[in-house]
Amino acid sequence: MWYYEKKLQYPVKVRDCNPRLAKYLIEQYGGADGELAAALRYLNQRYTIPDKVVGLLNDIGTEEFAHLEMIATMVYKLTKDATPEQLKEAGLGAHYANHDRALFYQNAAGDPFTATYIQAKGDPIADLYEDIAAEEKARATYQWIINMSDDPELNDSLKFLREREVIHSLRFREAVEILKDERDRKKIF
Amino acid sequence: MFSQFKYWEPYISPFDPCPPIRVKSYSTPPNLYINFQPPGMPQFKTPKQALLHGTLWPDLYSPYPNPAKRGDQLE
Numbered sequence A: 001m002w003y004y005e006k007k008l009q010y011p012v013k014v015r016d017c018n019p020r021l022a023k024y025l026i027e028q029y030g031g032a033d034g035e036l037a038a039a040l041r042y043l044n045q046r047y048t049i050p051d052k053v054v055g056l057l058n059d060i061g062t063e064e065f066a067h068l069e070m071i072a073t074m075v076y077k078l079t080k081d082a083t084p085e086q087l088k089e090a091g092l093g094a095h096y097a098n099h100d101r102a103l104f105y106q107n108a109a110g111d112p113f114t115a116t117y118i119q120a121k122g123d124p125i126a127d128l129y130e131d132i133a134a135e136e137k138a139r140a141t142y143q144w145i146i147n148m149s150d151d152p153e154l155n156d157s158l159k160f161l162r163e164r165e166v167i168h169s170l171r172f173r174e175a176v177e178i179l180k181d182e183r184d185r186k187k188i189f
Numbered sequence B: 001m002f003s004q005f006k007y008w009e010p011y012i013s014p015f016d017p018c019p020p021i022r023v024k025s026y027s028t029p030p031n032l033y034i035n036f037q038p039p040g041m042p043q044f045k046t047p048k049q050a051l052l053h054g055t056l057w058p059d060l061y062s063p064y065p066n067p068a069k070r071g072d073q074l075e
């Protein structure tokens, strides 16, 4: 179970009214390499992975939900007071027709989230390598969004999120090292 | 030399409905331990051996299923 703390992991400030940026940010909300996919992937892998790395998946999976909240806050702030006309100009006309200003788990192109974004192979090495790749892809996505954003305060939060992907990637590579370790070679039948 | 399989003991609850599998294993193939293949690694004696193993180099061969296990055991 979880305890909830009613604050963000890192503050989110948005300077400019820029609904177009929300359209790009939604990639990290419901896209293939986004925070929802990350959280669901890690928390699901916890059950069948060797016990030595369960705690790591639990911690990182939980943190991804904290990141999801930050992205949601950004998207919400960028769109909550935009007029339908502004949303149309920002390329969000189709979104408004379907969802009003509600958030939706989709990528920047409007494709809805799907469980096929995440894998659970059961083989611990294969699963951890997928996790490492996912972190690097999320880091890259943050880079491309930062490149398109000229809001210094929003970029400050995005840089924080990008750095967390760097750390998570290292932690997953450490997990592979733990599972490679020869201390577990002896047969304990 | 590294081992090709690792073993671990999952937590067993007193309330598990099925008889527990006490030891589980996973494959740790050679590619995990070699970052860049060094030159001059020994090769199989015959082309046919290499063909049947899928690689020229015995050190890169990953056996599966686990040869240390009997055929009637779960992998």
Ligand SMILES: [Fe+2]
Pocket (backbone or CB within 6 Å): A038, A064, A135, A138, A164, A165, A168
């Ligand atoms: Fe992450």
